[in-house]
Every structure is written in structure tokens, then in C-alpha cells.
Amino acid sequence: MFREEKDSLGVVKIPSDRYYGIHTARAYNNFQISGYKVPNELIKSYALVKKACATTNAKLNYLSEEYANAICNACDEIIDEKFQEDFIVDALQGGAGTSTNMNINEVIANRANEILGYPKGKYYPIHPLEHVNLHQSTNDTYPGTLKIAALFLLEKLSEVIADFQNILQKKEKEFASILKIGRTELQEAVPFTLGREFSAFAEAISRDRWRIWKCKERIRVLNIGSTAIGTGLTAPREYIFLVIEILRDLTRLNISRAENPVSVTAFADDIVEVVGILDAYSSNLFKISNDIRLMNFLKEIKLKPAQAGSSIMPGKINPVILESAMQTAIKVKSDFNVIRDCVSLSSFQIVEFMPLIAFSFIESLKLLLNITVNLKEHIKEIKANEKICNKYFEESFSILTVLLPLIGYEKTLKIVKEIQNKNITNIKEFLKNRFGEKILELFFPENLNSLGYDKNKLKELFNDINT
Structure with a gap:
């Protein structure tokens, strides 16, 4: 079953049970592009905007309370995610969004007329442009x-x-x-x-x-x-x-x-x-x-x-x-x-x-x-795989960087070369054997995570190691 709707370009047949109208149908035929739907979030927000516009027009006596209520009720239903199958225009449409605006206007108008006891497609007494779109533009x-x-x-x-x-x-x-x-x-x-x-x-x-x-x-x-x-x-x-x-x-x-x-x-x-x-x-x-x-x-x-x-x-x-x-x-x-x-x-x-x-x-x-x-x-x-983290830690000569404030770059580099030449794998154990267990304090989490080093603590550690 179809109904006929007419505009300045001619006549289009619309499925009689649908709430969209001729502008939407033309846009649907024109933009068979992506298959992407206009996002539902945009549709629901558009219904909020149309509700605000109708409410404003009623308060200022540009719309009757009866018409405004019917429009607002239709908007509420759209916000509640009804009529989703009637929003059919491709998301990649021309016209800066006019097709989506008209899709909204037509669905609201047809539903509002239905609420008032009138058939879809006649746009009487509520018209998508004269009433739903009153004082508005797509832009x-x-x-x-x-x-x-x-x-x-x-x-x-x-x-x-x-x-x-x-x-x-x-x-x-x-x-x-x-x-x-x-x-x-x-x-x-x-x-x-x-x-x-x-x-x-x-x-x-x-x-x-x-x-x-x-x-x-x-x-x-x-x-x-x-x-x-x-x-x-x-x-x-x-x-x-x-x-x-x-x-x-x-x-x-x-x-x-x-x-x-x-x-x-x-x-x-x-x-x-x-x-x-x-x-x-x-x-x-x-x-x-x-x-x-x-x-x-x-x-x-x-x-x-x-x-x-x-x-x-x-x-x-x-x-x-x-x-x-x-x-x-x-x-x-x-x-x-x-x-x-x-x-x-x-x-x-x-x-x-x-x-x-x-x-x-x-x-x-x-x-x-x-x-x-x-x-x-x-x-x-x-x-966390603590065992693997520790293995990487103990076998990496990069941990020797902590020695720089104690003995300087060149002496630390010599230790690196010694470790590489001797194929030493447990660097942490090597440091403990070379400098004593006190050196391992440098690897306490609180010391590694602190912002810089405390020179007094470092001096104390340096004296302990030398002793």
C-alpha cells in the first residue's frame, strides 16, 4: 500500500505505513552512497532541538498549545528511540544536512497529525515546514x-x-x-x-x-x-x-x-x-x-x-x-x-x-x-611476571648507570667492559661482590623512583663502600 505525496518536482509514492515523506524519499533515492545511517545520537538530539523550538513558538503564541503538544509528544517518542526505521537518509548526504532535517520534520509532522487524529501524508493540520520547522533553518x-x-x-x-x-x-x-x-x-x-x-x-x-x-x-x-x-x-x-x-x-x-x-x-x-x-x-x-x-x-x-x-x-x-x-x-x-x-x-x-x-x-x-x-x-x-622482570634487571649492564654519581662515567665504563669481557650474566650479584651488599641500596624501589638522588645519602654510601 502506498500514498502519493507531491512537491515542486512532482509526485512520489511513499509506503503508507511510513512516517517519512517526499523530501526524505527523494534524499533516500539521491544518496544511495555508503549505507551508513545518520547516527541515532544525532536523531535523538535533533528531536530535543525540535521540541525546544516548538515549546518556544508556543510560549510566544506562534504555535497553538494543541499543535505544540502534539509536536513535543512526537519528539519524545523519537527520543525514546521509536520510528528508527523511518530515518533512512544516507549519512553522506549533500545539502549541509537538509535531508536529515527534513526527515526529522516529516516524521514529527506525520506522527503529530496522527496523535491529533489525522492521517499521515496530508500534513494537516501540522505541516513539516510551516509548523515543525517554524523559525528554523538546517544551518x-x-x-x-x-x-x-x-x-x-x-x-x-x-x-x-x-x-x-x-x-x-x-x-x-x-x-x-x-x-x-x-x-x-x-x-x-x-x-x-x-x-x-x-x-x-x-x-x-x-x-x-x-x-x-x-x-x-x-x-x-x-x-x-x-x-x-x-x-x-x-x-x-x-x-x-x-x-x-x-x-x-x-x-x-x-x-x-x-x-x-x-x-x-x-x-x-x-x-x-x-x-x-x-x-x-x-x-x-x-x-x-x-x-x-x-x-x-x-x-x-x-x-x-x-x-x-x-x-x-x-x-x-x-x-x-x-x-x-x-x-x-x-x-x-x-x-x-x-x-x-x-x-x-x-x-x-x-x-x-x-x-x-x-x-x-x-x-x-x-x-x-x-x-x-x-x-x-x-x-x-x-x-606482573616478577621473575622475568628481575631476570632482565639482573642481567642488564645498563643498571650500572646508578654508579655514575659514585664513581663517574669513565670508571663505570671500565666496569661495563670488564663484565662484557668476562661474560658475566648476573650484574647485580657482581656489584654486590665488588662493592659490598650496601651497594644494593641503590636499587631499592624508593631510590630508583625518587626524583634525583640525595647527595648526603650518596656521600654516606660512598664512604661505606670505600671503607
């Missing part, structure tokens, strides 16, 4: 909607990053006394502890947590109410000032009206800034995952097995969670490049590639949310 509602969706996701991401940081700090304490070799350039460097290594991870994630929490400030300024190019043309002044207040109440987000909406409409540098911070977080996730992967390769730690690693090699276990995290980080970093290019290629008074920006931005936030939870749970199960 103010779409970017504002994206920022609202992003703010909700950023709040969730901040929370899971805090949990991730907490797990790393617990590992820092758990591994505090385990001696190991630090590495630079993939070579043995100087001694420290496994706990200190995890403390570096925790501190990096702490910085990410702070940056992501603060970056919400960068996208809380919206141009909603400013219509097509930011001047507010066709919208009453009182509406422009009130709609943001009502939207703030509905979302409970700290959003504000743009002082220069023409600039906010024409530029999206604030989104680039926020996604750049996500890129920084991705860089840290990649490095932490890779470092842990290498530590597992060196057998300094043990990862909890996640799944069988091979279809041909029995018993092989791969670090799949870490590899997944690294691939996710690469994807988010590529999304940053996409968004940066889309923003820089915008022209005059519009950011015309907003649909791809929205898809990539929301995708990045969701990817980081999911992988952070995965990675946190995986790292929580890491066990």
Missing part, C-alpha cells in the same frame, strides 16, 4: 544538534576515562616494588619499577581526562535561532533569545547563545579543536596499548587470554584487545583528518560538509567510549 539546527549530541557523549567519555585512570593507578600501586629495566630506542636504558611505568600511563590518561572535560566549553556555544546564515532572518527576536534558554532546560547542558552567530554558522573550528583533543587521546591510547603489547611480548607481564589466536597454531594467544585499541586509535585519528578537511573546505556563510563532520565526530566519540571500556577491563586483569 542553525543541524550544527547545534551535533554539538548537543557531542556534549552528551563527551560527558560519558569523561566518566569512562576517569575509570580507566583509576585502573592504571591501581596497577601503579600493585607493581610499585617490582624492579625492571626502562627502555629507550627499543634498547635497555636505566632501571626503575613496573609501577613507575604504569604511573606514566595513568598520568597521561589524567591529562586526557582533564582536556576532554574542559573541551566541552569549546562547543557549548550554539547558533540555534540564527536561521540560514546567522543573521536570524525570518525568526522573531524574542524567539532567538528564548529558544536557547528552553533548550538548556531540556538538555540540562551548559549551552549558550552565540554572540556572533554569523561566525558560528560559517565556521566549525571549535569542532576541529575538540576532535584534535580526541586525536591526542587516541595517540596516548595507541602508545599505551603498544607498550603493554611489547611488555607482554617480553613476558614482563601476562595478559588475560581473550580468545584463541590462530586457526593453524594450537595454543597461540594474541594480544587482540590491544590490537583492537590500536586500530581504533588509527580510525579516530583518520576521522580527525576528515573533519579538519571538511571544515577548512567550507565556503562563505555555511559549512556545507556538516553531514560528514557529524558522522565522523560522533563515530570517533563512540569508538573511544567503547574501546576505553574494553581496554580498562583488559588492563585490570594484567599480572
Whole structure:
């Protein structure tokens, strides 16, 4: 069963049970591109925006209370994730998001009319443009909607990053006394502890947590109410000032009206800034995952097995969670490049590639949310292989670096050459035999982890050794 809808281009048949209309159907046919759906987070946030606009128009007597209530009820149903099968437009659409805006308008109008006892497709008494889209443009509602969706996701991401940081700090304490070799350039460097290594991870994630929490400030300024190019043309002044207040109440987000909406409409540098911070977080996730992967390769730690690693090699276990995290980080970093290019290629008074920006931005936030939870749970199960850490520690001549403040570089180098010539394997035992057991104090975790050395303690140790 079909119904016919008509616009300036002609007639289109629409399945009679569907809530979308002719504009959506044309967009669906025009953009058979990617198969990517417009993110559900964007749809739900758009319904919040439409609800705020209808409420504002009712308060100002531009909409009857009856019409506004029907529109708001339809919006609430969309927020509750009804009618998902009616949002059919490809995410990679032309028109700066107009197709998504019209998809929302049509679904709301048809459902609102149905609530009032009228059939779908007639757009009476409620029209998608005359009523649902009243005093709006795609160019103010779409970017504002994206920022609202992003703010909700950023709040969730901040929370899971805090949990991730907490797990790393617990590992820092758990591994505090385990001696190991630090590495630079993939070579043995100087001694420290496994706990200190995890403390570096925790501190990096702490910085990410702070940056992501603060970056919400960068996208809380919206141009909603400013219509097509930011001047507010066709919208009453009182509406422009009130709609943001009502939207703030509905979302409970700290959003504000743009002082220069023409600039906010024409530029999206604030989104680039926020996604750049996500890129920084991705860089840290990649490095932490890779470092842990290498530590597992060196057998300094043990990862909890996640799944069988091979279809041909029995018993092989791969670090799949870490590899997944690294691939996710690469994807988010590529999304940053996409968004940066889309923003820089915008022209005059519009950011015309907003649909791809929205898809990539929301995708990045969701990817980081999911992988952070995965990675946190995986790292929580890491066990230290203290025996292997000690073996590397005791056999590495790099631990001789601790002697530099005592005897200097040249004398230490002579000891290194002696150890190499004699093929001595247990360096720690060699030092104890050469200098006495007191020398091993240099390898106490608290001394290795302290910031620099205490010259008085070192002088006392030097005297004891010489004695």
C-alpha cells in the first residue's frame, strides 16, 4: 500500500505505513552512497532541538498549545528511540544536512497529525515546514544538534576515562616494588619499577581526562535561532533569545547563545579543536596499548587470554584487545583528518560538509567510549611476571648507570667492559661482590623512583663502600 505525496518536482509514492515523506524519499533515492545511517545520537538530539523550538513558538503564541503538544509528544517518542526505521537518509548526504532535517520534520509532522487524529501524508493540520520547522533553518539546527549530541557523549567519555585512570593507578600501586629495566630506542636504558611505568600511563590518561572535560566549553556555544546564515532572518527576536534558554532546560547542558552567530554558522573550528583533543587521546591510547603489547611480548607481564589466536597454531594467544585499541586509535585519528578537511573546505556563510563532520565526530566519540571500556577491563586483569622482570634487571649492564654519581662515567665504563669481557650474566650479584651488599641500596624501589638522588645519602654510601 502506498500514498502519493507531491512537491515542486512532482509526485512520489511513499509506503503508507511510513512516517517519512517526499523530501526524505527523494534524499533516500539521491544518496544511495555508503549505507551508513545518520547516527541515532544525532536523531535523538535533533528531536530535543525540535521540541525546544516548538515549546518556544508556543510560549510566544506562534504555535497553538494543541499543535505544540502534539509536536513535543512526537519528539519524545523519537527520543525514546521509536520510528528508527523511518530515518533512512544516507549519512553522506549533500545539502549541509537538509535531508536529515527534513526527515526529522516529516516524521514529527506525520506522527503529530496522527496523535491529533489525522492521517499521515496530508500534513494537516501540522505541516513539516510551516509548523515543525517554524523559525528554523538546517544551518542553525543541524550544527547545534551535533554539538548537543557531542556534549552528551563527551560527558560519558569523561566518566569512562576517569575509570580507566583509576585502573592504571591501581596497577601503579600493585607493581610499585617490582624492579625492571626502562627502555629507550627499543634498547635497555636505566632501571626503575613496573609501577613507575604504569604511573606514566595513568598520568597521561589524567591529562586526557582533564582536556576532554574542559573541551566541552569549546562547543557549548550554539547558533540555534540564527536561521540560514546567522543573521536570524525570518525568526522573531524574542524567539532567538528564548529558544536557547528552553533548550538548556531540556538538555540540562551548559549551552549558550552565540554572540556572533554569523561566525558560528560559517565556521566549525571549535569542532576541529575538540576532535584534535580526541586525536591526542587516541595517540596516548595507541602508545599505551603498544607498550603493554611489547611488555607482554617480553613476558614482563601476562595478559588475560581473550580468545584463541590462530586457526593453524594450537595454543597461540594474541594480544587482540590491544590490537583492537590500536586500530581504533588509527580510525579516530583518520576521522580527525576528515573533519579538519571538511571544515577548512567550507565556503562563505555555511559549512556545507556538516553531514560528514557529524558522522565522523560522533563515530570517533563512540569508538573511544567503547574501546576505553574494553581496554580498562583488559588492563585490570594484567599480572606482573616478577621473575622475568628481575631476570632482565639482573642481567642488564645498563643498571650500572646508578654508579655514575659514585664513581663517574669513565670508571663505570671500565666496569661495563670488564663484565662484557668476562661474560658475566648476573650484574647485580657482581656489584654486590665488588662493592659490598650496601651497594644494593641503590636499587631499592624508593631510590630508583625518587626524583634525583640525595647527595648526603650518596656521600654516606660512598664512604661505606670505600671503607
